[in-house]
Amino acid sequence: MASPDVIDPRDQTPESLLSWAETIGVEAVSVRRLLSALLTRGIHDPAEWGHRFHVPRRMTDRFRMMPRLHLEKSVTSSRDGFQKLLFRLHDGLAVETVLIPLHKPGAVSVCLSSQVGCAMACDFCATARMTSRRNLATWEIIDQWMQAREVAWSQGRRVTGAVFMGMGEPFLNYDRVLAAAELLRCSYGGAVAAKGITISTVGLVPEIDRFTDENRRFRLSISLGSAIDETRAKLVPVAARTPVRDLMAAARRHADARGGRVMLSYVCISGVNCSEDDARAIGELVGSTPVRFDLIEVTDPTGRYQPPGEAELRAFRDSLSRHLGQPVVRRYSGGADIQAACGTLAG
């Protein structure tokens, strides 16, 4: 990935930086010092890397000016403390990033965007309705995380995780997303545990297989939409071009290779995918594949899709537990009052 010319270290992987350093005759320890200064401590000034961390000039002279995203707006939910950050990009487009409070006091995870807009056209999703579309560069993903962490630090909180569940389908921007995840995971970089980094997909089978074959240690979350192809075609039309059985086969391959449960997430929509038939279809589809099944209530700012009421959701969860015989978890999708919930990010 890296060439001997001028680079931005936030656009590399730890491995590509190491091989680049070799080509310019710099030792691996300098790469570790650089990433530690930049990502662990959040210091952006190359002069300071040299002065305080002994990163050689031969290296820092080849770093491109590192632009930052412009943090234009920040809004915090009065209900649950979710905080949404709006970043303006150099080309005038915008992305959103969300700070998610975790159960552990003071700990937060960062929900990252991977694209501006999204081509997957999920029917319940605000991002899908945006017209502008492009992939984010690795540095744009990393800078979301770093600036979110600076906000968290200023509030006395600490960032312990990252989830690629913001704007965009991460697997449509596979290389840059995985490069960012590796920089975040690297022990002398972001130092986030691999199991604290989740990559979500609405179901791109070739990329799920690639992720499995590459033995990436991050968590994978597959969003199902429905176990019934006709319903799925309405809710997640692009992903549904691949039959749900093929998607489940890829999920099974991932579970087999990993030797654990594969995470399936399910956006619950009243009157659409929460019936006894839906639960039965999920049970038949999943079969003996070990899964953890997360239920998320839909948040559709247009009001077209409604989340199930308490009774409908409880009945669905009960019948799902019966048909599935595996853990079913109700996951909280917070920040609904500030349009920070799943499917509501629209820049």
Ligand code: SF4
């Ligand atoms: S739900 Fe995710 S994959 Fe689907 S359109 Fe929205 S951002 Fe894209």
